[in-house]
Amino acid sequence: MRSTRTRRLGLATIIALALALFGLAPSASAADPAPAELTFATDAATTQPGGTVNLSMTIKNNRTYDIWFVYQTIDPTWLTTQRPDLKYGFTGCSLASEAGAVPCTGTGPANLGTNYGATIPPGQSRTVTLTLQIAADSGCNGNIGFYSYYYAEFSDGTSVNGGPVHTPETRVLCS
Secondary structure, X not given: OOOHHHHHXXXXXXXXXXXXXXXXXXXXXXXXXXXXXXXXXXXXXXXXOOOEEEEEEEEEEOOOOOEEEEEXXXXXXXXHHOOOOOOEEEXXXXXXXXXXXXXXXXXXXXXXXXXXXXXXXXXXXXXXXXXXXXXXXXXXXXXXXEEEEEEEEEOOOOXXXXXXXXXXXXXXXXX
């Protein structure tokens, strides 16, 4: 008498083979990239009180439709908020363009999305750079970091949101 386990295994094998033959089995392909992705970079890992660090934010359109609209926030990480002696603020904003850097208006924390300019075509990206100013009387030996959430709408009516995306931390050193 055959066991039930052997029958089930045989039946499962036959079904899997049939699905594979007819192309209905899941394939082992690479995952598609996110419809839009946000990345951060800084021009320095450390600074001193009174110094500045440029924080670049790049949003890339991986879809075949234009990005029409971006909404983005930026806030300090919890660890940064636990150091009230670290004094800093965003003092400048620029959008990289073919003609050079163009000033933009929003430095956070609410809506940074309008800084990316108009439409972002498929396969292209936009980079906005915020200037992070460390106060001259800021505390030392602490890390300043931020996180961001974003929402993007595409010309086909779809949307995507993402985050939190974390910035590289900047260490404030005393000389």
